[in-house]
Amino acid sequence: MGMPMDDIHAPTVPSGPTSRLGGERDISKLSMNELFKAKEQIEEELKMLSEILQSHGVNMETPLTTFDGYPRDDLDIAQIRTTRARIIYLRNDHKAIMAKVEQGVHAYFADIRNRDTCDKSTGDQQPPPTTHDATEEAPVDQSGLVETPFAKVSSVADGSPAAQAGMKVGDKIRSFGTVNWMNHENLRKISEVVQSNEGMPLIVKVARSGEPSQALVNHTLQLTPRRNWGGRGLLGCHLVPL
Template identity: 50%
Template sequence: MDNIHAPTVPAGPSSRPLTNGNAKHLSFAELQAKKENLEAELKALGGVLDSHGVNMETPLTTADGFPRADIDVAQIRTTRARIIHLKNDYKDLMNTIEKHLHEHFASIQDIEDVAPAPVSHAEMLGDSIPETLAETFAKVNSVVADSPADSAGLKPGDEIRNFGYANKSNHDDLKKVAECVQGNEGQRILVKISRRAESNRRQELQLNLIPRRNWGGRGLLGCHILPL
């Protein structure tokens, strides 16, 4: 019998190449966006394990060697495998970011002949660099009054650029949005939207959406989202 505790995919190198080509040629802002996406997805997957009451080391068999009937063993194994791959991706990405930082400091020193003061990853990749807006991939079709979506400030017609870790390149026909919602029940999700304002101008907003049950309606959000 196969080791039931093992992930369905073997651990090893990164699960896939970083999107948008070679990460070495990406800007600091793009690298930071990838870092945030990976962190958000890892958090969501951790939430999936928490919902089953397990972690990466919890046994999945009974004392006599049979699969436990009180948990979804297949989903847990798949989730663990995804976490392992994402952690490998995250490690590779952080190595790339560190290399970029060293090269950035070296270029400053070459030009000014002055050693730069130590700067953290967050400072280098934060507000000092203009944010590159992601493409919109979904549109809010309707919002129920007094729902979590309504409380967050979502409105019909809003176009979504980022929904947690879901974006144009990975949303998989909104499946990643659903996964993000289910894995973050009761937790804050950062949603970046583009809203039509006066004179057909666009307003870029960042909203904090907290999925929850028992708000008085169906689902965890209380809104209908369509892919663009």
């Protein structure tokens, strides 16, 4: 009789930040457009792989052994292990891309601040901000898509992932990961993106009323859906369609 395979549920992938992107192309040389496209491709594949696991009635944590340590004969263990390994592989890629996107976002806002500083130091007079509805002068993303708000934050739980990301009641959602006003399908797509990106940061763009003029100010948040934060759901906030 052979020894029980206690670690059969462990994916056979290299440890560390090894990523298929590292072997195919240098992330540092990708434009923001290319980064977002790669991010979307990875998220689509992760969604498909998650559905494969669900079809087997398991997730990333489901044990593949019996109580006494032997492989379960009711599961296709080989396919499940391969699928789990690919998910881990892609999550490494996604984290690398999101880190680069975050750097790009910080660089973008740093450039804006530097320009403002230069304008003030040279005496250039900038027109005062005007109060406007974000649907009238909505920002444009890297692909040229107008980011019109399509949802509003109606509640945010204390200590939740949404609260930690800086989300506030009244924020108007302009984009949520890959979801925007054109494809949100009555917010259903947000739920799909959240479920398929548990534990991975999502870029969320919001428009928020500023003080004291109440003009809408645009903010870019990094929100990581997760469980076990002490409340219900993966976000800890409630959104309603506009």
